[in-house]
Amino acid sequence: MPAYVSMPRTTLGAHKVTTDEIADDIRTHHQGHPRLAAAVRAVLGCGVRARYFTRPLASPTVAGDAGIAERATTAFADAAQLAQHAAESALRAAGLDARDIDAIVTTHSTGWAAPNLDVHLINALGLRPTTRRIAQTTLACTGGTKSLAAAGDILAARPGSKVLVVAAEVISAVYHHNDTGIDSMIYKALFGDSAGAVVVTDEPLGPGFAFEDSFEHTLPGSAGHLAGRITEDGLHFDATKAGRAASAQVIPDLRAWLGDRHTDFALIHPGSPRIITDTVDLLGLAAPDARHSTDTLAEEGNLGGVSVLRVLERTHAEPPAPGARGTMVAYGPGFTTAALHGHWHG
Secondary structure (H helix, E strand, C coil): CCEEECCCEEEECCEEEEHHHHHHHHHHHCCCCCCHHHHHHHHHCCCCCEEEECCCCCCCCCCCCCCHHHHHHHHHHHHHHHHHHHHHHHHHHHCCCHHHCCEEEEECCCCCCCCCHHHHHHHHHCCCCCCEEEEECCCHHHHHHHHHHHHHHHHHHCCCCEEEEEEEEEHHHHCCCCCCCHHHHHHHHHECEEEEEEEEECCCCCCEEEEEEEEEEECCCCCCCEEEEEECCEEEEEECHHHHCCHHHHHHHHHHHHCCCCCCEEEECCCCHHHHHHHHHHCCCCHHHHHHHHHHHHHHCECHHHHHHHHHHHHHHCCCCCCCEEEEEEEECECEEEEEEEEEEC
């Protein structure tokens, strides 16, 4: 039985920040850096022209010197606000009321709160007190895909349910001038802040993507490949050389999972230009087939777990033919992979 995904709605941070502005900020704060020129070249070549932050670039919790408490508290508050807006928009697009929702699946990795986003949204949206909850808090870039898969599992166990899926990330919280490596400089420019939401059902609410199968993979020995780090000045994100190249190691397993199923359209997490290219090659497609991922990366940055929802939203504006086969793929911390395979329905 397919799980039908409604048209996504995404909400971006309120403050557009260009890559040129970030390059200037790096020049200002790192005048004595021995590899400043190389760092600026890497930032300008990371594939992102602009991104949207919930706070201005010069804010204490972005390019300023706020500590862990202020950064984490601000990031969660901003994420909750973005999430509420995206969820309300997704419900309207699906023609549903909050009271129609039977379960909610949330994904959020930036900032910290207990209870997490699921409980905040039940209250903010006015969902029923008996709404079932799954809160996924450390998935980061695989969050959107794994949350859709979790919604499909709920439908399999409880047919007829309407499952609200919400992803929210304020990744500007990991912008730190204390991180001086080239990778850290790139991360200043790579990430953006956003939230996205959809409703997943076992009967279609309109045209869109429907998936019949899901895939999960954890690369052995990869716990330190892509990882978060907490210090007194806030949350950080680190990647090793092995982590940056790990998508290629997963491809044989992804190919085995897909088997002889073909892909006509791709919903690829825009983690970086290389990730997009590796996955396009795996799926047997050409670069233009990943244009929604490439455009999302260029115009809004890597949105973490929200990214695949944003790519899917862009796909609705230029929909595949009914019956076309599609594959969604995302890669995340450790080195983890989540994927869905399905079709476009009219």
